[in-house]
Amino acid sequence: MRICPPLFGCLEPSCMCLCFFSLIQDLLGTTMNSTVLPPGTFWGQYQDITRFNTHLSVAERLWVAWYAWVQNDVLATGIMSFVIHELFYFGRSLPWIFIDSLSFFKRYKIQSSKVPSLLEQWDCAKFVLLSHFTVELPQIWLFHPTAQFCGLSTSIPFPSPWTMIYQIAIFFVMEDTWHYSFHRALHWGPLYKAIHKIHHQYSAPFGLAAEYASPIEVMILGFGTVSCPILWCAFTGNLHILTMYIWIVLRLFQAIDAHSGYEFPCSLHHFLPFWAGADHHDLHHEKFIGNYSSSFRWWDYLLDTEYTPDALKRRRGKKVKAKKTEDTMI
Template identity: 30%
Template sequence: MKFKVHKAWNIKFWKTKKTFTYILGLGLFLFVAFNCLTWYWQKFSGALRPFWQTQWENLYYRLGGNEWVIFIIATIVVPGIFFWSINSILMVADITGKPGFITQNHIQLGKNDPVDTTKLRKAIRVGLYNQIFISLPMVMLMLPILKWRGDPFSLSLPTLYRFLLELAFNALLEEIMFYYIHRSFHHPFLYKHIHKWHHEWTAPVGIISMYAHPVDHVITSMIPVLTGPVLLGSHVVSFMTWLTLTVLYGSITHCGYSLFPSTEFHDYHHLKFNECYGVFGFLDLLHGTDKMFRCSRAHKNISESIPELPKKKKKLTDLS
């Protein structure tokens, strides 16, 4: 009996020792890995910083330090060029059906193939109106606010760590604000009088990321994007990058082609209206407002059309 107890104690001791050694070894490995990554990160960011710092200083002095000119170029011209460039490509694909490597990934087959040019021209007019008469004044108003919050034209650029941290914060804040504001605009009264404009397109195209009622554009689109930089007192370069990324992301999520998972996510919102309210889908997962979407994805490949789901399910049944 004593031998069995002693043997059991030995087994328990060695198991404990093995667990302790494993935890200690894992902790040591993570510590070394963290220090190595930190060292490489510092080297990488340190190598990039002088180049971009020089470019920023050259631009600043070339424009004579004129803050309004710098701000307009950074927050209006640069995002505008990216927005209209990508949407020009997408509109060519929508109208002509070419190039094939884009159009072969149509999400809702048989829709916008080709696109209704009358509706498209209306979307372009509304998008231009929102950009010129709403987005531009709101972004211009940001200059005195950013100067009050910090030093947006500092000759010293933010560190790469600070830059990436701001992007992450802005993205998280936009997800939170956009989800709840957007979902509230699906209240019957607000939807009927305001948000229904945007949902005239049950199969969206890239340009309609700007196609919305002016009130909808201000509250749903602009405020969630601008709030983060205001809270952080962002540098104009960080602000420019954030605005450019948001207009590109908005165009991609509305493009109607299965280029990224986020495209199908928002496309499904236009198809079903009461699903997939968020930007990235975190809050939809939390609140269960993506259940139908997740069920539909279980029976299709990423490039398959959403309306074809029943057909896909039937095929699976036949195979079984």
């Protein structure tokens, strides 16, 4: 006999599952007729779900089996969230470590004289891992209760690709605004010295250094990544945790690629001129000023904090024009 997990509608601790199908009836919205007891392993759960729910996709069956096997929503979501973050963060960083080790790619290195050594990358990885376990893990564990309170869905079916695409696009815009505002604030003298200076230890960034930052900065900027979707969910009541996961993975990829230190002919900003990319953020690390946005260039352009050759030329032109106007008035 197994206690029914809260995800599937049985909230009373004394409620015993008399049949597997009643366990997931609320989730699937179907009528269950068999009286098979739930198996005790993850793959047992998956096989039983597959046997009687062929209309579900493989991903949906795995999803249901995971929550049914763990039987604790907070634990299931917490483990899955942390593992996804670690796998994709370090998995996306590994190719850049490999690229840094090959002289062939040096021609594409923005600051070609500053290639990080393996020791530097190892020291960075240790610091980031410590931050993940001491700062990010507690936040991840609190994510499920907060998300559930705001109406985030963890059930099936999964949302349509179109729904996920337009929501993630909105999250990118929202988070970019958050990041610009607080990143620029962190460059104010006292805040820079107390908080943000750690992130600028590497004037020539590399992929692993994307989350090399003080615990306070990790919480401030990371809060924007998580709170923007949660805010959307609170107002619309329409967000699935799978969309949240895909959004976080894409945001991780963006941050790591922006810190990679490489500019390729195929870099995304060549096709999307408003995309920031590595050339935009590398200058920020090299000059310690300007280019505060995370994903897009428009806030730096509109608020005149862009630091590029074109922007510097534009500012010089404005100064010359203002000087001529002043001389004319005199």
